[in-house]
Amino acid sequence: MKHQDYDIVVIGGGHAGCEAACVGARMGCSVALVSFKVDDLGIMSCNPAIGGLGKGHLVREIDAMDGVMGRVADRAAIQFRLLNRRKGPAVQGPRVQADRALYQSVMREEIESHPNLTFVEGEVTALIFEDGKKARGVILANGARITSDALILTTGTFLKGLIHIGDRKIIGGRMNAKASTRLADQIIDLGIELGRLKTGTPPRLRGSTIRWDVLARQDGDDDPEMFSFLHDRPFVQQISCAITHTNERTHDIIRDNLEKSAMYGGMIDGTGPRYCPSIEDKIVRFSEKSSHQIFLEPEGLSTDLVYPNGISTSLPEDVQQDYVHTIEGLERAEISQVGYAIEYDYVDPRCLTSGLMMRSMDGLYLAGQINGTTGYEEAAAQGLVAGLNAALQASGKSGVTFSRSESYIGVMIDDLTTKGVSEPYRMFTSRAEYRLSLRADNADQRLTPFGREIGCISDRRWAHFSQKRDAIDHCANVLKEKSISSARLSAAGFNIRSGGPAKSGYEALGLGSDLLPLLENIVPELDEHSSKTKLQVARDALYANYTVRQNREIQALKAGEGVLIPCDMDYAAINGLSTELLGKLLNVRPETVAQAGRIEGMTPAATVAILAAVRRQE
Numbered sequence: 006m007k008h009q010d011y012d013i014v015v016i017g018g019g020h021a022g023c024e025a026a027c028v029g030a031r032m033g034c035s036v037a038l039v040s041f042k043v044d045d046l047g048i049m050s051c052n053p054a055i056g057g058l059g060k061g062h063l064v065r066e067i068d069a070m071d072g073v074m075g076r077v078a079d080r081a082a083i084q085f086r087l088l089n090r091r092k093g094p095a096v097q098g099p100r101v102q103a104d105r106a107l108y109q110s111v112m113r114e115e116i117e118s119h120p121n122l123t124f125v126e127g128e129v130t131a132l133i134f135e136d137g138k139k140a141r142g143v144i145l146a147n148g149a150r151i152t153s154d155a156l157i158l159t160t161g162t163f164l165k166g167l168i169h170i171g172d173r174k175i176i177g178g179r180m181n182a183k184a185s186t187r188l189a190d191q192i193i194d195l196g197i198e199l200g201r202l203k204t205g206t207p208p209r210l211r212g213s214t215i216r217w218d219v220l221a222r223q224d225g226d227d228d229p230e231m232f233s234f235l236h237d238r239p240f241v242q243q244i245s246c247a248i249t250h251t252n253e254r255t256h257d258i259i260r261d262n263l264e265k266s267a268m269y270g271g272m273i274d275g276t277g278p279r280y281c282p283s284i285e286d287k288i289v290r291f292s293e294k295s296s297h298q299i300f301l302e303p304e305g306l307s308t309d310l311v312y313p314n315g316i317s318t319s320l321p322e323d324v325q326q327d328y329v330h331t332i333e334g335l336e337r338a339e340i341s342q343v344g345y346a347i348e349y350d351y352v353d354p355r356c357l358t359s360g361l362m363m364r365s366m367d368g369l370y371l372a373g374q375i376n377g378t379t380g381y382e383e384a385a386a387q388g389l390v391a392g393l394n395a396a397l398q399a400s401g402k403s404g405v406t407f408s409r410s411e412s413y414i415g416v417m418i419d420d421l422t423t424k425g426v427s428e429p430y431r432m433f434t435s436r437a438e439y440r441l442s443l444r445a446d447n448a449d450q451r452l453t454p455f456g457r458e459i460g461c462i463s464d465r466r467w468a469h470f471s472q473k474r475d476a477i478d479h480c481a482n483v484l485k486e487k488s489i490s491s492a493r494l495s496a497a498g499f500n501i502r503s504g505g506p507a508k509s510g511y512e513a514l515g516l517g518s519d520l521l522p523l524l525e526n527i528v529p530e531l532d533e534h535s536s537k538t539k540l541q542v543a544r545d546a547l548y549a550n551y552t553v554r555q556n557r558e559i560q561a562l563k564a565g566e567g568v569l570i571p572c573d574m575d576y577a578a579i580n581g582l583s584t585e586l587l588g589k590l591l592n593v594r595p596e597t598v599a600q601a602g603r604i605e606g607m608t609p610a611a612t613v614a615i616l617a618a619v620r621r622q623e
């Protein structure tokens with residue numbers, strides 16, 4: 006039987022696997038990516054969209070580390086929208102709707118053209134260990150062995166995957182794909198703790214049977230923002246989506262058939278994503294609502310399929326048909342693929358290091374949905390972390406950790422490895438304590454220099470980034486050195502008291518995110534800078550004061566992490582602790598400030614307040 010040797014073997018060609026394989030290869034390692042089929046590469050099991058609030062931040066961070074997801078999403082995007090466009094830059098989330106087939110083919114092109122990366126079609130049935138605890142390779146269903154220094158397991162929803170449609174059960178990792186059962190058995194035999202989670206997907210509709218003319222249109226942005234810092238315009242034709250709603254008749258049908266739903270009929274053990282509820286969930290949990298919004302999203306430029314975003318379900322096929330037909334515009338809609346739920350095994354991520362390696366198995370890394378997360382972006386970001394660390398290990402170097410204060414990637418990895426999951430974990434901006442500085446727009450400024458230092462940034466990207474950074478620095482310095490009297494600012498339209506102290510142009514920009522045009526009127530030096538550069542400087546200036554305060558807070562926390570908290574600490578006497586936090590602190594009674602900081606819901610400000618209270622008692 007054939008035997009091949011690589012630095013890294015990645016198991017699974019989903020979003021985590023593709024990103025892990027590419028970064029491993031980018032770091033100079035020889036990588037084998039093994040997946041059931043070559044068509045697995047870049048498959049979106051559910052909605053054909055990438056990004057959104059929190060998730061879009063992750064994609065930008067992946068791109069800042071020279072990853073593939075952002076570039077592939079841009080090339081396949083048929084609609085770009087910056088969510089929360091009217092709110093501050095910190096909570097804006099880039100999102101694209103992608104042509105599903107195009108996304109897959111562009112991802113496949115990326116993988117197949119990547120130097121150092123070999124795709125192997127096949128099922129991994131066993132992992133090879135040396136001395137029982139050093140990962141050494143894999144065995145495929147055809148008996149072939151592939152040896153390696155590190156393994157990255159990214160099997161998504163495939164470990165003991167079980168599909169539910171009403172009371173029908175189908176063994177599979179997703180529709181029309183087999184489950185990974187032999188590998189799951191070996192993982193159980195290794196003594197790795199597994200839990201069970203579930204997720205669901207809506208029926209797919211035939212676009213030609215939808216009455217588009219009666220529905221509200223949803224267009225993409227006029228000035229689309231790309232995911233990749235390397236791109237500046239869409240690659241393919243852009244399309245519109247449409248919006249419709251469920252109604253009382255829809256809800257009646259679903260309510261009348263709830264016991265037939267796999268989710269509600271007791272057929273599923275796993276826990277589902279609270280933040281991505283099925284239509285059954287919405288009707289039970291929000292029973293006061295008479296309508297729920299549905300986005301009708303075409304799945305591509307050369308397909309008739311439409312994804313109805315908002316009605317994922319595990320009801321039987323005939324019930325799905327009945328309730329879909331009650332919805333405006335969908336009265337005669339044909340279902341081309343029935344909606345379903347899937348439950349699957351996941352590994353408790355608390356057994357992983359911050360580099361996503363299993364503490365008990367040297368060289369075995371886990372990334373993606375197998376770690377209890379949900380979503381393509383969360384999976385890809387973990388793939389990046391696991392791939393980087395596996396590559397560093399294979400090259401005999403120490404691993405890297407992403408910190409909570411520097412990236413959403415760091416927030417997610419820390420949440421997973423310290424708190425674990427009780428339901429499928431999804432990224433939100435509210436999970437990040439430092440969200441004013443962890444913006445999607447500055448992901449490259451935060452991470453590309455770090456990526457370059459550890460060797461995963463190409464010369465091309467580095468040249469592009471350096472040019473951009475120099476332009477931003479130059480523009481910011483011009484503004485920092487420009488002193489403008491308050492009278493001049495006031496006359497130009499700034500909401501500022503004439504007669505107050507003069508401000509630098511940079512400070513003036515910090516007064517509001519929409520003041521750039523006013524400043525341009527009185528600072529002619531700005532003319533020589535591109536609008537992209539000026540906009541980025543304005544965003545940075547807006548949060549500059551906050552960033553200084555945050556850095557001070559981070560330093561104080563780092564210095565105080567080892568400080569012991571007296572066991573009789575009077576938390577009730579500390580100002581600024583919410584009742585919820587107070588309850589948790591009294592319950593846990595942390596021994597150190599670092600431990601207090603890890604309590605779920607603890608904010609850096611609250612940790613600083615505890616540190617100050619301890620210091621007062623010393």
Ligand code: FAD
Pocket residue numbers: 016017018019020021022039040041042045046048049050051052127128129130159160161162163164178179184185188204205206281345346347372373374375378379380381384385
């Ligand atoms: P996957 O994309 O699942 O990829 C796993 C890969 O591993 C596959 O290519 C598979 O072929 C391969 N593989 C598995 N076992 C083996 C083996 N033994 N040998 C070789 N190859 C193997 N996310 C959301 O954000 N929102 C949703 O609403 C949502 N709904 C979903 C609904 C359904 C029905 C499903 C299946 C998933 C849904 N997801 C949703 C989740 C989303 O698809 C995943 O989070 C994401 O794809 C995970 O990426 P991954 O790389 O971890 O795994």
